Amino acid sequence: MSARPTLLTVAFLIGLVTLPAHAQQGPTQAELNAAASNAVDWLLTNHDYGGQRFVDATEITRDNAASLRAACVYQAADLRPFHTNPLVYRGVMYLTTSQATIALDAATCRVQWRHVWRPKAKENWPQSRGVALKEGIIIRGTADGYLLALDALTGRLLWERAAADAEKGETFTMPPVVFEDLVIIGPAGNEVPVRGWVGAFRVATGKPVWRFNIRPAAGEPGAETWSMTEALTGGGAVWTPFSLDPAQGLVFVPVGNPAPDFYSDVRQGANLYTNSLVVLDARTGKLVWHYQAVPHDLHDWDLTQVSPLFTAQVNGTERRLVSVVGKDGLLHVLDREPRASLRGGRHPSRERRASAHAGGSSRLPRPVGRGSVERAGLQPADQYAVRRFGGLVRHLQEGPPARARSGTELHGRKLYPRSG
DSSP: OOOOOOSOOEEEEETTOOSOOOOOSOOOHHHHHTGGGOSSOBOSTTSSTTOOOOOOOTTOOTTTGGGOOEEEEEEOOOOSOOOOOOEEETTEEEEEOSSEEEEEETTTOOEEEEEEOOOOSOOOOOOOOOOEEETTEEEEEOTTSEEEEEETTTOOEEEEEEOSOGGGTOBOOSOOEEETTEEEEOOBOTTTTOBOEEEEEETTTOOEEEEEESSOOTTSTTGGGSOOOSSOOEEOOOOSOOEEETTTTEEEEEOOOEESSSOOGGGOSOOTTTTEEEEEETTTOOEEEEEESSTTOSSOOOEEEOOOEEEEEETTEEEEEEEEEETTOOEEEEETTTTEETTSOBOOOHHHHHHHTSTTOTTSOBOOOHHHHHHTTOOHHHHHHHHHTTOBOHHHHHSSOOOTTOSOOSSOOOOOGGGO
C-alpha cells in the first residue's frame, strides 16, 4: 500500500535560503495556524494545516528557473527505504530516515545534530515520512511503534512512548500533526493486517488522550458493515499526512484499504471506515462526519490525500471545500460545511451507507470478464492487472476508464492561489 521504496534519498537544496541557521523555540501555535501565508518556512509536511503545498517564491521566475543549481547536498547514508518530507524553520531543516532524525543548516547542509533511535520492539515497515515541530519540540514515530520527542536545538531525547503494538504489526510511517497540546498520529500496516486507529497524545509527555477505531470494534458504529467471519480481517490503517482546520478544531484523516486486499468474500459489506475521509474533533477524537470514496475495496485503492482545504466561488457563493484523492485516480471535491459533493448529492449517513453496501448489494464492485476490460479501452498490461487483482469497479462502468496503476499515493494536490 505504501509508495515505492527509494534505496538512497539525497536532499538537494536550492540556493535561495539566506536566513542564518539557528534552531528556535518555535513555531508557536499562531505560526502554525498562519503557515499558509509563510513563504520562508515549511512548517508542516504539506506546508500548512490545509495542505496547499504552495509557496509564493517570487524570486524564482520563468527567466531564471533554468539557472537554479543545487547549493549543497546531504548524503543520508541509509540504505533502508524512507520517504521523508523535510520541515524548515528559521534556517534549520529537519528530516528523518528509518531510525535517524537529523537537523541541518538549510543553506549549507551542515549537520547540527543527528539522533539515532535503537529499536526496542519488532520493526515493521521501515519508511519514515517526517516529523512534527512545535515550540522547540520535534516529534516522530518509529518502525517499532514508538513516539519520540526531541529537543529541536540539541536533538536530546525528551521522552519516548510505546504508542503502537509492534507485535501486532503496527508501525508509524506517517508524519504526525501537532495541534495545541496534542500530537495526532495513527499506525500503518493494512496488509498485516492491523485494525487501524487514530490517536492523540500530549506533546509534553506522550500521554494518550483519545483513540478512534477506524476499523470499528464489535458494538461500535460501523461494525455492522463488516460481515461475521472467522478469517483474519482488518485494514483502515493510515500512512499519509492529515489535514487540519484549526479554526474549527477538525482533523481530516485519509484512510487506507481493507484487508485482505483482493479477496473480499470474508469481509462482505461496505467495510467502514476504510478508503474514507474521516473527520474527527481534534480535541476529543469524536467522529464528526465521513465520506467513503471506495466502499468494499477490491483493489488496494487507499484514500491517500485529503488536501488541500480551500475556499472557492461556486455558483456565486463562497464555499469551504476539501479535495479528496486516492489510488483510484479520481478527484473528489467536497463541501466541508453542508458536507455535500459539488455534484449536489449529500453525503449518506453512516446508517444509509451500511445498508446500501451490505453484503450482496448491487452497488458493490463486481468481477470483470475479458470483454469488459477490452471494451473499456485498457492496454493489454492493464487488462491483465485488472483481471488479476479482482475485477471491475464502478469507474469502468459509469465513466472514462481508470488505469489499473494510476492514482495518487504519497504527495497530494497543490493549490495555486493565483489561478483564481
